[in-house]
Amino acid sequence: MDIRHARIEDAETVVQLYLGYDRPPEPAIAPADLVRLFADITRTGYIAVADDDGEIVGSYTLYFCASLARGGRPFAVIENVIVAAHRRRQDVGRALMAHARDAAHDAGCYKVMLATGARRPQNLAFYESCGFSGDKVGFQIRFDA
Template sequence: MVTIKEIEADSLEALNELYSELTGVTANPGKLKETFNMIKADSRYILLGAYTDGELLGSLMGIICQDLVGDCRPFMVIENVVVSSRARRRGLGKQLMTAVEAIAHKRNCYYIILVSGEKRKEAHVFYERMGYRDEKVEGYRKHLTSH
């Protein structure tokens, strides 16, 4: 049985493993914990996990951003969507997305935006099945380095 709930500190090691699967990079555990605590203290962040028999097998983060356009309603950005390769095609991603969308509705968000790497074609099919549309916008990213 799958349980969708907010991730707590006791799942950080498993979350780091999921992110490593997503990005190929493992975070420094101390920095991960410090940043996690900061995120947990900020109600604009939603960090959800999909648990099967107590094991974290999927996650995503939603961030509520206040807008100054039109009715000044907030919007949500979704990042770091990942389901373990051991648990794909079992509905975990769908349950995570449905849960975060419900939170976006509850918080009166006007829309949700997410980006996905160009080569993640399987993920794109999933997002389209969830009702997300490729609006043919250009996405740009600039990686900043510390001095």
């Protein structure tokens, strides 16, 4: 399995992965919007995919954020982590998280963070086993809820 930056031709497959997650279906993204959104994401980060012999089996998005704190070092945010249902519990997610962590470190970030809406203890234990600490409190306002 290879973890690499997604190409525009991978974008629809990544969207299909999101549809396989256990949440309400999302509205379809028009092809022209998909191209624009992909370009927007790659201005401040990238989408990574886990490619197993031509099959996209997982993905995450990593954003790099400039900061005036910590001596001007940036920080990174991991978003939209997903693994294909038939590949869960096969270390795909662990490989994706290691890739994101290493990318943030290599970019000189002082931290990499993520938030999860998952409340299942095994999901939280997974992130902790990847080296993430659950010692902060996160807040959000969702405009589509």
